[in-house]
Amino acid sequence: MKAVLIKEFGGPEQLYLGTCETPQPKANEILVKVAATALNRADTLQRMGKYPAPEGESEILGLEIAGTVESVGAKVTKWKVGDQLCGLLGGGGYANYAVIHEELAMPVPDGMSLIEAAAIPEVFLTAFQAIQWIAQLKEGEHILIHAGASGVGTAAIQLANRMGAIPIVTASSAKHELCLELGARHAIDYKTENFEESVIRLTDGKGVNVIVDFIGAPYMQQNLNALAIDGRMVMLAFLGTPKLEALNLIPILRKRLQINGSTLRARSLDYKVELSQDLMRFAWPLFTDGRLKAVVDSVFDWEDVADAHRYIEANKNKGKIILKVS
């Protein structure tokens, strides 16, 4: 089969379309003919040699796919040849064929194309895990979502909105309109505003109940200061830096804060299966009636994969970048 391979760890120019062995599904796995995969920041780190595939996973890039069932393993009961699905992978999405455990595969929501479906798994599962499972966001609560126009951010805004919470985002100003369209109540331009001050003002001095953070050290003190009493923060990435030189921890005790971190890729199969099932119960009816949408920024042919990597690394995207596989 054809797949996007890496010559040597490094920049986007190291990516090329080559050939490799087609994966074989195990008893509980499905072989999927991939129609589309989507970019994740993790792909760029893996390309640079900074984020190796977990043991046992394909070393080919690609953490999610949408496509059609080509064949099924001996014990697969839920899927048949020709079914359309999308789902999360430990790796291997940038390829003509990929294998996925049958319990991790999710049907394409009614009325949705495979291109749109490829934009769902990683960001909606990550956002759902962060705000529903970990932070236990409640109706009426304020949630601050950093990088609001990122893939995960656009999913988090919509999910928080559907849970009856009030999303506030930070994003560069050109991306505010999209965030507001998706349901953010307020958008803060973190380049010109102090987000801590804006949050305190927008919440009448109370602070937000939940923060989803991707930035890390540069935001840590302001995040602690912007959280309300009994606030919860979920840290998902360090797009800024992970190391802090100084931090005043007093807000953690005084406000009884909970600071959590998570990476989805490292979770067990059982955890991901349960998360996928729970997301489907909550979100699939909403995708079907249009109250949730897959946010696709752009679609690149997979021959232009290097340009797609340059595009995400330039922070140009609002929502997901799709790679069309052929």
Ligand SMILES: NC(=O)c1ccc[n+]([C@@H]2O[C@H](COP(=O)([O-])OP(=O)(O)OC[C@H]3O[C@@H](n4cnc5c(N)ncnc54)[C@H](OP(=O)(O)O)[C@@H]3O)[C@@H](O)[C@H]2O)c1
């Ligand atoms: N822990 C997990 O399980 C998990 C799962 C999925 C993704 N992630 C991580 O979550 C982060 C967001 O992922 P994504 O795919 O949604 O991102 P994305 O679509 O690539 O968007 C990232 C956006 O973050 C904003 N940003 C703010 N500060 C930044 C900074 N210091 N450096 C770079 N970008 C900055 C930029 O938008 P502005 O123009 O608004 O600045 C940028 O476009 C990534 O780091 C990803 O690896 C973690």
